[in-house]
Amino acid sequence: MYVDLHSDTITVLNRNHGQLARNDLMISLEKGAALKDWAQTYAIFIPDTLHGKEAAAFYDDNLGFFQIQMQENTGRVSQAKLFGDVAETWAKGEAAAILAVEGGGSLLAWDMDQVEKMSGAGVKFISLTWNGKNELASGNETQEGLSELGREAVAELERWNITLDVSHLNDKGFDDVVHTAKKPFIATHSNLRSVCGHKRNLTDDQFKEIARRGGIVGINFCKSFLNGDRDKAGFPDLLRHIERMLSLGGENVIAIGSDFDGTTVPDGMGSVENLADVGNYLLRAGLGETQVEKIMGGNAYEFLRRTWG
Numbered sequence: 001m002y003v004d005l006h007s008d009t010i011t012v013l014n015r016n017h018g019q020l021a022r023n024d025l026m027i028s029l030e031k032g033a034a035l036k037d038w039a040q041t042y043a044i045f046i047p048d049t050l051h052g053k054e055a056a057a058f059y060d061d062n063l064g065f066f067q068i069q070m071q072e073n074t075g076r077v078s079q080a081k082l083f084g085d086v087a088e089t090w091a092k093g094e095a096a097a098i099l100a101v102e103g104g105g106s107l108l109a110w111d112m113d114q115v116e117k118m119s120g121a122g123v124k125f126i127s128l129t130w131n132g133k134n135e136l137a138s139g140n141e142t143q144e145g146l147s148e149l150g151r152e153a154v155a156e157l158e159r160w161n162i163t164l165d166v167s168h169l170n171d172k173g174f175d176d177v178v179h180t181a182k183k184p185f186i187a188t189h190s191n192l193r194s195v196c197g198h199k200r201n202l203t204d205d206q207f208k209e210i211a212r213r214g215g216i217v218g219i220n221f222c223k224s225f226l227n228g229d230r231d232k233a234g235f236p237d238l239l240r241h242i243e244r245m246l247s248l249g250g251e252n253v254i255a256i257g258s259d260f261d262g263t264t265v266p267d268g269m270g271s272v273e274n275l276a277d278v279g280n281y282l283l284r285a286g287l288g289e290t291q292v293e294k295i296m297g298g299n300a301y302e303f304l305r306r307t308w309g
Contacts, residue, residue, distance in 0.1 A: 003256065020073060124308070167200075223263070
């Protein structure tokens with residue numbers, strides 16, 4: 001079982017007029033064909049520079065492209081909108097596609113009714129920010145927390161059962177989410193600051209808070225988030241983050257959030273084909289088979305079971 005909580009593949013493919021079935025990116029259906037029981041999250045990435053109607057048009061265009069890719073690859077991949085869809089898709093030998101939005105704050109600020117529309121389209125995870133500031137919240141390169149409208153957005157997302165992704169929030173925004181959210185929230189693609197001091201990574205206390213609330217954290221393969229010296233980043237750094245997370249009580253929390261097609265990753269992790277290699281490395285490094293199965297997909301699958309209904 002392989003469940004990856006974050007990629008930027010759909011947005012990049014749409015921009016480059018590519019196809020999900022076969023391409024030269026990190027993810028394609030062809031590259032993932034050898035993976036048994038594979039669920040891939042595809043995020044629609046909305047840049048910080050887009051606001052209002054421009055953000056809405058950008059989202060609609062990428063949503064339409066995603067839906068076309070699902071239609072054109074019937075029999076190879078299906079979108080999972082309900083928990084039962086995942087197992088049903090796997091039983092047919094297909095890959096499962098999970099839809100997410102990254103940096104959706106400006107879109108929601110312009111039209112909060114978009115939350116209902118996103119729920120209807122099957123969006124399952126959303127981050128309010130990317131790295132900058134918008135009308136709802138501030139990313140890790142800025143200082144402010146959630147606005148009042150941002151707090152309203154959190155409540156609306158929870159009402160429509162879309163899970164909040166805190167991966168790009170700054171520390172103030174994270175604290176505001178802690179005091180606002182009622183349901184579990186997640187970090188789809190974040191590592192630990194105690195292992196690599198990048199401000200995009202979570203503090204130990206933030207990781208423990210996500211765990212306490214029943215959330216999950218996807219390990220990010222980004223070189224800069226794995227090792228302070230990005231040129232030295234590799235499999236051993238991945239293990240260091242995982243071992244630290246385990247020491248913080250993360251046995252049922254750690255997942256995979258590769259950030260494929262959204263960042264630069266170390267050699268040996270450069271494609272969805274390498275997910276099996278990641279699991280095999282963790283086994284050789286001494287992690288138990290059950291723990292590795294949880295990291296590679298089991299914990300994420302259990303989270304979907306608990307929260308999707």
